[in-house]
Amino acid sequence: MEHNDLELKHIATVDDKRFFISTIKMHVRHSWLNQHNNVFVYETMIFKKDGDQVIYHEPIFNRRYSTYDDAIHGHENAVNTIDRIVREGILC
Numbered sequence: 001m002e003h004n005d006l007e008l009k010h011i012a013t014v015d016d017k018r019f020f021i022s023t024i025k026m027h028v029r030h031s032w033l034n035q036h037n038n039v040f041v042y043e044t045m046i047f048k049k050d051g052d053q054v055i056y057h058e059p060i061f062n063r064r065y066s067t068y069d070d071a072i073h074g075h076e077n078a079v080n081t082i083d084r085i086v087r088e089g090i091l092c
Contacts, residue, residue, distance in 0.1 A: 004068045006042055008075045012082040017018060018049040019060070020080070023075035027089030042077050046085065059083050 008023040021044070028039040045063035047054050062079065065071040078085065 006068060006071055008072070010079050011078065014083050014086045017086070019076065019086065020049055020054045021045075021078050021082065022047070023071055023078075025071075034091045041066060042068065042074075044071065044074045046078060046082070049060075 002010040004025070006023060006025045007079050008021075010021040010023060012019045021069040023042060026041055026043050028041055044061070044063045044065075045059045047056055047059050049055065063078075073080050
């Protein structure tokens with residue numbers, strides 16, 4: 001399966017707090033087995049921002065996708081529902 005490169009970014013504001021929404025193509029390297037070479041997934045994550053700093057070690061949302069199209073749709077959904085994600089505490 002071919003995996004297109006992807007790097008989407010968006011800054012959102014909810015109740016005067018800022019959030020960084022990021023969707024990327026990611027190489028999976030969690031296994032020591034050779035059968036997992038060249039395994040890729042797409043991942044959307046949302047992080048809090050503190051001033052100009054993104055708090056990368058505390059994501060508030062995380063979703064993975066197996067296809068490029070699903071990742072684009074997932075990113076758009078995160079951008080469009082950021083208020084609900086933050087207010088309802090939908091976590092990783």
